[in-house]
Amino acid sequence: MTEKIRARPLEGLLAALDLTDTGARTNEDIFTGPSQWMPQGRVFGGQVLAQSITAAMRTVDENRIVHSMHGYFLRPGNIDKPITFAVDRIHDGRSFATRRTQAYQDGTPILSLIASFQTEDDGLDHQIDMPAGIPQPEEIPSTAERLEGIDHPVARFWATERPFDMRHVDSPIYLAVEGQPVGHQAVWMKALGTLPDDPNLHRAALAYASDYTILEPIYRRHGIAWVTPGLKTASLDHAMWWHRFGRVDEWMLYVQESPSGHGGRGLSLGRIYSRDGVLLASVAQEGMVRVPPSEHVS
Known part of the structure; x- marks a missing residue:
């Protein structure tokens, strides 16, 4: 192997x-x-x-x-x-x-x-609705388009070597945080190609994609970009709940927010929707968050 x-x-x-x-x-x-x-x-x-x-x-x-x-x-x-x-x-x-x-x-x-x-069983059925007024993924530049021309191994990897197309509804925080520091964001994502019709494969791939961008609301809240010198981050734990089936080779909206950052850690919560608004999964992750003192923004 x-x-x-x-x-x-x-x-x-x-x-x-x-x-x-x-x-x-x-x-x-x-x-x-x-x-x-x-x-x-x-x-x-x-x-x-x-x-x-x-x-x-x-x-x-x-x-x-x-x-x-x-x-x-x-x-x-x-x-x-x-x-x-x-x-x-x-x-x-x-x-x-x-x-x-x-x-x-x-x-x-x-x-x-x-x-x-x-x-699988029958039972009660309800969900939190997908946020309204979100631009469609075709209206948003891809990561490859946003990072085009940047000759750095990490930038090239983000742009062309990940198996998912990631499109931030607002500008991404790869190089800078634009606008007001807020603790939330939304990202469209879809596999770069068609996957076999195996539901378990799609569920596993959804877990794979759920680890993308989930900690970013923590940094966005403090105006910190990924390229910040001295930035150190690591995922500590990850929880996920699959609610309904969805294909990862179709567009999904990943809605994320950070309710807390404290003590060198940050917590982010996420909801993953199908393009037509079906809540597919919920996610929670806590990460180690270490930034230089000069970068701290309340």
């Missing part, structure tokens, strides 16, 4: 989620997956989340779908090494099943995640 993937963006995503069942001979729930290339040498957190969910999915009945997960990022992953995923079958009830996935490199855990699965 190739340990590090640097292929066309969507092919790289699909290859990362095509886990190898390395525990079949010993009757253990152990899987192995490759790492995608990243410009700073650290595995993208969304990749490990999606792979961990995929490993857990391999151990439940097909009629049970993932509806929630809670994960902790323990250590940075190394893109030069594969990742091993060990799944514990914690609970199998009449309607729900629970799995714990531990992701390892060199025998050391880098992520610990618990996911819950449910047999």
Whole structure:
């Protein structure tokens, strides 16, 4: 197996989620997956989340779908090494099943995640509506267009090597924060190509994409761009709830806000809608937030 993937963006995503069942001979729930290339040498957190969910999915009945997960990022992953995923079958009830996935490199855990699965059922139905007045994605420049001509490895990666097209409704914070500092934003996103008609693949890919931009409202609130010297950030934990099915190769709106930043940490909440306003998922993530004292803005 190739340990590090640097292929066309969507092919790289699909290859990362095509886990190898390395525990079949010993009757253990152990899987192995490759790492995608990243410009700073650290595995993208969304990749490990999606792979961990995929490993857990391999151990439940097909009629049970993932509806929630809670994960902790323990250590940075190394893109030069594969990742091993060990799944514990914690609970199998009449309607729900629970799995714990531990992701390892060199025998050391880098992520610990618990996911819950449910047999589809009828019940009450309501949702928070998608914000009104949002421009359509075709009206908004892509990241590739916004960063065109910037000769920097991170800028080139953001522009052309991610498997998702990301379009900030307001200007992005890659290079500068325009307008008033606010703790919220909205981003259109869609896979750069068509994915197979596998619902679980789309659910895992949605977990992958949910790690994009989720911490940005924290920095936007304080007028801090990604290029700020001395800026240090890392995801600490990630929670996600899948409400309804949606395809990630169709446009989705990721609405995000940060209710709090304190003590070197920041919290962001997100809602992911289909283009026609169906609430697909909710997300929460806390991250380490360290900025130079001169950059602090209340």
